Amino acid sequence: xxxxxxxxxxxxxxxxxxxxxxxxxxxxxxxxxxxxxxxxxxxxxxxxxxxxxxxxxxxxxxxxxxxxxxxxxxxxxxxxxxxxxxxxxxxxxxxxxxxxxxxxxxxxxxxxxxxxxxxxxxxxxxxxxxxxxxxxxxxxxxxxxxxxxxxxxxxxxxxxxxxxxxxxxxxxxxxxxxxxxxxxxxxxxxxxxxxxxxxxxxxxxxxxxxxxxxxxxxxxxxxxxxxxxxxxxxxxxxxxxxxxxxxxxxxxxxxxxxxxxxxxxxxxxxxxxxxxxx
Amino acid sequence: xxxxxxxxxxxxxxxxxxxxxxxxxxxxxxxxxxxxxxxxxxxxxxxxxxxxxxxxxxxxxxxxxxxxxxxxxxxxxxxxxxxxxxxxxxxxxxxxxxxxxxxxxxxxxxxxxxxxxxxxxxxxxxxxxxxxxxxxxxxxxxxxxxxxxxxxxxxxxxxxxxxxxxxxxxxxxxxxxxxxxxxxxxxxxxxxxxxxxxxxxxxxxxxxxxxxxxxxxxxxxxxxxxxxxxxxxxxxxxxxxxxxxxxxxxxxxxxxxxxxxxxxxxxxxxx
Numbered sequence: 001x002x003x004x005x006x007x008x009x010x011x012x013x014x015x016x017x018x019x020x021x022x023x024x025x026x027x028x029x030x031x032x033x034x035x036x037x038x039x040x041x042x043x044x045x046x047x048x049x050x051x052x053x054x055x056x057x058x059x060x061x062x063x064x065x066x067x068x069x070x071x072x073x074x075x076x077x078x079x080x081x082x083x084x085x086x087x088x089x090x091x092x093x094x095x096x097x098x099x100x101x102x103x104x105x106x107x108x109x110x111x112x113x114x115x116x117x118x119x120x121x122x123x124x125x126x127x128x129x130x131x132x133x134x135x136x137x138x139x140x141x142x143x144x145x146x147x148x149x150x151x152x153x154x155x156x157x158x159x160x161x162x163x164x165x166x167x168x169x170x171x172x173x174x175x176x177x178x179x180x181x182x183x184x185x186x187x188x189x190x191x192x193x194x195x196x197x198x199x200x201x202x203x204x205x206x207x208x209x210x211x212x213x214x215x216x217x218x219x220x221x222x223x224x225x226x227x228x229x230x231x232x233x234x235x236x237x238x239x240x241x242x243x244x245x246x247x248x249x250x251x252x253x254x255x256x257x258x259x260x261x262x263x264x265x266x267x268x269x270x271x272x273x274x275x276x277x278x
Numbered sequence: 279x280x281x282x283x284x285x286x287x288x289x290x291x292x293x294x295x296x297x298x299x300x301x302x303x304x305x306x307x308x309x310x311x312x313x314x315x316x317x318x319x320x321x322x323x324x325x326x327x328x329x330x331x332x333x334x335x336x337x338x339x340x341x342x343x344x345x346x347x348x349x350x351x352x353x354x355x356x357x358x359x360x361x362x363x364x365x366x367x368x369x370x371x372x373x374x375x376x377x378x379x380x381x382x383x384x385x386x387x388x389x390x391x392x393x394x395x396x397x398x399x400x401x402x403x404x405x406x407x408x409x410x411x412x413x414x415x416x417x418x419x420x421x422x423x424x425x426x427x428x429x430x431x432x433x434x435x436x437x438x439x440x441x442x443x444x445x446x447x448x449x450x451x452x453x454x455x456x457x458x459x460x461x462x463x464x465x466x467x468x469x470x471x472x473x474x475x476x477x478x479x480x481x482x483x484x485x486x487x488x489x490x491x492x493x494x495x496x497x498x499x500x501x502x503x504x505x506x507x508x509x510x511x512x513x514x515x516x517x518x519x520x521x522x523x524x525x526x527x528x529x530x531x532x533x534x535x536x537x538x539x540x541x542x543x544x545x546x547x548x549x
């Protein structure tokens with residue numbers, strides 16, 4: 001790739017992220033509604049821990065603050081990861097709704113640049129929104145992070161982005177394969193990840209087949225690592241194996257996602273699916 | 279680049295659909311091919327406006343979508359300035375832009391936001407705001423329109439922004455797929471005159487799909503008449519009139535197909 005082409009791909013990458021920013025600015029009321037929804041969802045999970053002890057579901061040694069933090073880490077991280085996942089997964093569906101899919105696919109831009117541009121914005125937006133939700137949770141539950149190792153947690157969070165991008169690209173293929181049902185299939189994939197990734201419970205409570213599915217979900221390792229750092233103070237050095245697993249999964253998932261997307265794009269061009277009405 | 283602007287060699291495109299025979303059980307559906315383009319050979323030299331005339335389902339949109347790299351031919355090869363539309367799709371896209379019957383914009387975004395997005399995709403961002411204002415003013419759009427959401431603009435204004443956007447990206451081949459369909463007569467005239475004046479500013483090859491015979495006669499240097507996925511006639515508007523002893527292009531079409539183009543309401547073949 002020449003310097004000129006690299007420069008133009010970088011401009012396009014920023015163009016996709018900037019376009020998403022413009023769209024969100026125009027739909028800001030919706031974003032306020034979604035932010036409110038995220039806050040109340042996370043708070044209700046926090047109160048679930050309080051409720052467990054109130055209804056006698058907790059053992060004598062039950063540590064309410066630890067349980068609250070355990071569940072809130074799951075809720076916050078899930079909120080962030082699912083937002084990035086769905087934003088990227090909706091990259092194609094969104095173009096179809098707006099009627100711009102043909103224009104975007106005719107632009108002289110590599111598909112990797114297109115998808116990475118969408119992911120770039122989703123990651124930045126997801127981090128900003130999750131930070132606001134975190135502030136609300138801290139204010140309501142008076143969370144204790146005195147045992148937490150923040151650098152360790154941040155390293156895991158950063159590493160988790162890599163396989164997440166791969167998963168999101170794979171999910172964005174679905175609306176390309178089926179214009180009518182692809183979006184709903186993205187929800188089904190997201191729901192399955194929630195079930196098997198240990199968001200609100202340890203994997204050990206699941207039946208063995210689901211535990212096996214959880215073992216190949218990158219979110220499982222991201223959540224484990226975050227909890228180790230935030231609950232038990234695991235440092236950057238302790239998290240290196242988790243970081244290695246996450247990066248290795250990303251190194252497989254991103255090229256796989258791009259390959260599958262490329263195949264789906266060729267199929268869509270053969271069948272005439274690249275149009276606004278599907 | 280010495281290659282022609284467009285070259286098609288035996289291009290065929292069909293779409294598969296599952297259909298139920300009349301009177302057959304509801305579960306009994308069979309795959310059927312609907313041919314949108316029959317083995318088409320075509321060469322369009324650089325420069326000038328080539329009109330593609332035909333009713334819905336004649337194959338003109340399929341042809342435009344193949345040249346825009348949105349469809350792949352089943353058989354044959356298509357080239358744009360010598361680049362294969364399948365093997366060299368990225369190169370082709372660097373030289374092509376399209377204005378379609380429905381202006382493809384993010385409707386909540388303003389013309390400025392849509393155009394800066396287009397400029398970034400085409401790697402063409404230097405001095406964009408000034409150029410966007412210049413182009414839109416040349417098209418006769420009021421300056422305050424630039425920051426209003428596209429959905430608040432009339433269809434005529436949206437089409438002008440679409441043309442402005444295509445010129446912002448400086449294409450060598452402009453695919454215009456019924457850009458004036460559905461516009462009121464005044465907007466139609468304005469869009470046509472904008473195209474004429476912009477053509478005079480830089481060398482560009484235009485493929486113009488239209489139902490409008492008067493538009494084709496006024497704007498096109500060459501006309502292809504299509505029906506049922508085949509080219510029925512090819513020549514300048516004057517040559518076609520002389521060849522078929524018909525006073526207008528509408529009469530030429532009538533002579534060739536036995537039907538009037540404006541009365542055709544066939545369904546589009548492409549899915």
